[in-house]
Amino acid sequence: MIIKATYITGGDITTLSIDELRQDGVKGLILDLDSTIMVSKSGEISSDVKEWLDAAHKAFGGAIVVLSNNKREEYMRQAEGVLNIRVIGHGKKPFAKGFIKALECLNLSNSEVAVVGDRALTDILGGNVNGLKTVLVWPLKSISEPGWKTFVRNLERALVRASKPSK
Numbered sequence: 001m002i003i004k005a006t007y008i009t010g011g012d013i014t015t016l017s018i019d020e021l022r023q024d025g026v027k028g029l030i031l032d033l034d035s036t037i038m039v040s041k042s043g044e045i046s047s048d049v050k051e052w053l054d055a056a057h058k059a060f061g062g063a064i065v066v067l068s069n070n071k072r073e074e075y076m077r078q079a080e081g082v083l084n085i086r087v088i089g090h091g092k093k094p095f096a097k098g099f100i101k102a103l104e105c106l107n108l109s110n111s112e113v114a115v116v117g118d119r120a121l122t123d124i125l126g127g128n129v130n131g132l133k134t135v136l137v138w139p140l141k142s143i144s145e146p147g148w149k150t151f152v153r154n155l156e157r158a159l160v161r162a163s164k165p166s167k
Contacts, residue, residue, distance in 0.1 A: 003160045005124045005136040006114065012140045013037055013116060014052045018059045021114055026133060028063030028106040029056060030099065032117030033079060033087065034070060035139040041070075043078040046142055053083065065102045067091040067115075069122060094126030103130075120156035136160055 009015050013036055021029075034040040037049050045053070057064060066087040070076065076089035086105055091098030099115075106113060114133040117123025127134035139145065139153070 003120050003125055004128060005160050006133040007135045009137045011138055013137045014048045016135060016137060018056050022059060025112060026114045027112040028060055028108045030102045030113060030115045031064060031066050032123045033066050033068035035143055036118045036137060038079060039140060039143055041075060043082060045082060063106050063108060065105045067098050067102045069093050093122040094129055096130055099126055099130040120160045124160060
């Protein structure tokens with residue numbers, strides 16, 4: 001099975017070109033939370049991620065929502081406060097329910113939205129199933145994860161191919 005990502009980056013979200021996404025017709029973003037924009041369960045973001053999010057917020061006119069599979073409501077509220085972005089928890093990615101809710105928040109069509117995440121089998125597969133553009137990024141460079149998790153992530157990435165040149 002091959003999973004197609006619209007784009008695959010060579011780094012974390014801070015290396016993703018907002019201008020190139022806009023040139024490709026993207027008007028809004030659905031972002032993964034843990035390991036994509038925030039160290040898992042930390043409730044904090046780095047200064048470089050904040051800088052990228054501020055630029056994205058400005059470029060997309062605030063049309064950004066976070067979709068997470070995390071079920072902890074307290075953590076979702078904390079993340080929402082730190083990010084100043086709507087956070088939808090218990091997204092059940094890759095299934096449609098969370099993506100539909102995120103699209104309703106953005107009030108954009110599927111073709112105008114890109115999903116950005118670090119996991120092929122949740123973020124990218126879910127975006128594909130729901131007709132969205134997809135961007136596979138590496139986890140935040142500040143993260144140190146256990147070897148087994150890196151192994152699983154690399155196994156997932158072996159199943160992904162880019163349909164466009166990397167951003």
